[in-house]
Amino acid sequence: MSSDQRICSVGDSFVAGVGDPQALGWTGRLTAHARAAGAARTVYNLGVRGHTSADIAARWFAECLVRLPVGSDGRVVFSFGVNDTLLVDGRPRVEARSSVANLSVLLTTARAQEWPVLVVGPPPVDDAGRNQRIEELDRTFEQTCAEFEVPYAASFRLLADAPVWAEQVRAGDGAHPGADGYAAFADRLLPAWRQWLGY
């Protein structure tokens, strides 16, 4: 295996770090942590605001192909789901079964490319009804990842013991935290991240 790890972090506004005054988000914080250990030399943040699993399925492959050349240790983090659960005219933007189908397609395609994958589940927002849908998605994503033998970080549950997340989301726009919330998110993801990168 090449030590030239190139990682595409693909997903939504949480991946992009919207709301973080430090412009790091959880992706930047995990990258900085890994670099101190000589890992994750190159990390591409491909989070896009408002993107559902369907939006991501439409764009991720072309974006990753130009960033993960053959011969490098190319890897992909996927993280999405919150935008799927937004109700529009009483229906979710993407139905749960379609979210899971989209995830399955992503994992199948990544496997064909021999890109190791880590899936980071959707985090909670400041809306009880929506959180119920996010939690259901979290459980089905976990099951899908288990079937693909891909590691899964259950953000929704991992952030349950991080009150700063809920506090900052509520004080912000109802979905995104500030720097401390993202730091707590990165901290909760660290064990899965380290195991995945082998450092």
Added chain:
Amino acid sequence: MSSDQRICSVGDSFVAGVGDPQALGWTGRLTAHARAAGAARTVYNLGVRGHTSADIAARWFAECLVRLPVGSDGRVVFSFGVNDTLLVDGRPRVEARSSVANLSVLLTTARAQEWPVLVVGPPPVDDAGRNQRIEELDRTFEQTCAEFEVPYAASFRLLADAPVWAEQVRAGDGAHPGADGYAAFADRLLPAWRQWLGY
């Protein structure tokens, strides 16, 4: 004009911040600075290692289209050129006249989309011969941007008075600095950045 600034920072490994243990690069540092003033709510880093102006011309438009929806204050930073000047079999990867032609196409396309553009010129590396070619590119890029009435930050000259840049590049891989070098880069770009974003 919408206050929902969405900025795509399109370019090479310097845009991506390769070598920065803090995982910010100059893009992340300028983003954090702008956010303290309520600007640049969303910044997408679309820097890719090794990419020449030709590589960027082939991918940037699709990547920006999905990130800059109609109705948002969509903007684009372009920064490339160093990879164009790398000699392969005695010839630059991209000839200077093609680099300029590529820049012209990018600026024409961005103008058609009504995306305001800032061009950040290529910085110096630790190679005298290559720096000569970078400096020539810097001059022609400046002229092209003037013709398009697009602001241009002349990184090559701006970094001439930042010894930490050259020191860290030399101590690193010959092209990329560490955190202090990127901080100096961001500092030199700040006047053009602030004027461009109006804060």
